Amino acid sequence: MRSLALGLALGYDGNLQKASRRSKGRRSWIIRGSAISPPRNLQFEEVRTKSSAKAVRVGVLGASGYTGAEIVRLLANHPHFFVTLMTADRRAGHSFGSVFPHLITQNLPDMVAIKDADFSNVDAVFCCLPHGTTQEIIKGLPTALKIVDLSADFRLRNIGDYEEWYGQPHKAPELQKEAIYGLTEVWREEVCNARLVANPGCYPTSIQLPLVPLIKAHLIGLKNIIIDAKSGVSGAGRGAKEGNLFTEISEGIHAYGITKHRHVPEIEQGLQDASNSEVTVSFTPHLMPMSRGMQSTIYVEMSAGVTHDDLHQHLRTAYEGEEFIRVLDKGSVPHTQHVRGSNYCFMNVFPDRITGRAIIICVIDNLVKGASGQALQNLNLMLGYPENLGLQQQPLFP
Numbered sequence: 505m506r507s508l509a510l511g512l513a514l515g516y517d518g519n520l521q522k523a524s525r526r527s528k529g530r531r532s533w534i535i536r537g538s539a540i541s542p543p544r545n546l547q548f549e550e551v552r553t554k555s556s557a558k559a560v561r562v563g564v565l566g567a568s569g570y571t572g573a574e575i576v577r578l579l580a581n582h583p584h585f586f587v588t589l590m591t592a593d594r595r596a597g598h599s600f601g602s603v604f605p606h607l608i609t610q611n612l613p614d615m616v617a618i619k620d621a622d623f624s625n626v627d628a629v630f631c632c633l634p635h636g637t638t639q640e641i642i643k644g645l646p647t648a649l650k651i652v653d654l655s656a657d658f659r660l661r662n663i664g665d666y667e668e669w670y671g672q673p674h675k676a677p678e679l680q681k682e683a684i685y686g687l688t689e690v691w692r693e694e695v696c697n698a699r700l701v702a703n704p705g706c707y708p709t710s711i712q713l714p715l716v717p718l719i720k721a722h723l724i725g726l727k728n729i730i731i732d733a734k735s736g737v738s739g740a741g742r743g744a745k746e747g748n749l750f751t752e753i754s755e756g757i758h759a760y761g762i763t764k765h766r767h768v769p770e771i772e773q774g775l776q777d778a779s780n781s782e783v784t785v786s787f788t789p790h791l792m793p794m795s796r797g798m799q800s801t802i803y804v805e806m807s808a809g810v811t812h813d814d815l816h817q818h819l820r821t822a823y824e825g826e827e828f829i830r831v832l833d834k835g836s837v838p839h840t841q842h843v844r845g846s847n848y849c850f851m852n853v854f855p856d857r858i859t860g861r862a863i864i865i866c867v868i869d870n871l872v873k874g875a876s877g878q879a880l881q882n883l884n885l886m887l888g889y890p891e892n893l894g895l896q897q898q899p900l901f902p
């Protein structure tokens with residue numbers, strides 16, 4: 505631990521190789537294949553270890569939900585972050601282990617209602633609350649806190665878009681201006697310097713990761729992008745809903761939110777940022793009889809003269825050195841089972857039978873890279889730590 509602390513302070517540890525490249529004037533390092541900025545916020549004497557009083561004290565708001573529990577599971581393997589505050593709504597006053605017995609071995613504080621939360625003992629929070637409730641809560645938090653918000657409340661830069669797609673007024677437009685969209689591999693530099701990160705939705709993560717590099721390189725057309733996406737039921741949260749009963753979900757699949765899903769503007773915002781022009785997508789999500797996992801199958805038109813091999817090669821180059829993104833060997837089909845429980849995103853490109861079109865398949869675990877894993881990746885960067893800390897679990901298969 506001590507050597508890791510020293511390594512962080514000096515910008516070097518056993519897994520870390522100094523890279524020769526420079527990024528926006530700051531030197532970057534490669535850590536197990538992942539480029540990050542060197543630790544900026546931490547002086548040697550400030551580097552915190554989990555066992556010392558100087559560890560990073562983390563609050564999990566909405567700890568009794570699925571993404572909150574997943575944060576706690578991941579933090580169990582983090583060398584510096586530990587949980588000092590947990591909140592719940594209906595489950596306030598309960599112990600975490602009574603709500604999530606699979607994590608009963610963790611030594612954790614009891615969950616309290618947000619109104620009773622004491623933030624004096626907290627350096628950073630993961631906000632795992634339903635969208636719509638988060639804006640007012642974050643507005644009231646101490647400004648010194650680093651915040652990663654997993655809800656959709658700060659993802660759309662245009663307040664009008666938020667109000668249109670979420671059907672309610674935005675309650676913290678001043679904070680929206682400050683929020684950084686936390687699709688880590690695309691906005692890493694900005695995330696490093698952020699105080700408030702809007703963590704992306706799971707569908708938008710699995711869609712933007714393959715499409716953004718291809719659009720930036722003008723390899724695919726901006727029209728006729730068709731996205732067929734499928735999610736495990738945990739994507740809908742833990743709250744009881746008739747539509748999520750076993751009897752409704754098992755032994756079948758169904759589409760929902762056809763043409764109206766609230767992730768449409770988030771996906772289009774990201775693709776427009778990549779292209780600097782208008783992009784409209786056809787997006788149809790489906791609910792699958794599985795607890796976790798997400799697949800986006802994306803049909804695209806290639807630019808004139810471009811082949812599916814070019815798309816594959818470009819994605820390989822774009823994500824070379826990225827720890828959590830893998831472009832599989834040609835012909836290999838990504839499976840949700842192969843990323844289950846991990847922060848990995850696997851993708852591949854296939855030729856369509858229709859000339860000029862290609863099919864891209866991208867899989868993630870909706871609760872990890874699609875939510876809590878990416879949130880931890882972001883907080884690591886915001887605090888100047890290697891982004892992979894706490895995220896090196898291998899996928900759980902079968």
Ligand SMILES: NC(=O)C1=CN([C@@H]2O[C@H](COP(=O)(O)OP(=O)(O)OC[C@H]3O[C@@H](n4cnc5c(N)ncnc54)[C@H](OP(=O)(O)O)[C@@H]3O)[C@@H](O)[C@H]2O)C=CC1
Pocket residue numbers: 565566567568569570571572591592593594595596618631632633634635637654655656704705706738739740741742743870871874875
């Ligand atoms: N599930 C997923 O795959 C993903 C989810 N997200 C987003 O992350 C956020 C959390 O999702 P998830 O964990 O699935 O949701 P859950 O429904 O499983 O959990 C919601 C949490 O918020 C608490 N809560 C509910 N209402 C209030 C309120 N009015 N005030 C304070 N706390 C409240 C709940 O407490 P209690 O249970 O005690 O009532 C619970 O702890 C959501 O915004 C979701 O959209 C983002 C990406 C993926």
Ligand SMILES: CC(=O)N[C@@H](CCC(=O)OP(=O)(O)O)C(=O)O
Pocket residue numbers: 654655656704705706707735736737738739740741789791874
């Ligand atoms: C299966 C299911 O219901 N999924 C959720 C998306 C979950 C997620 O990633 O996104 P947010 O953070 O934007 O809620 C939905 O379709 O609304």
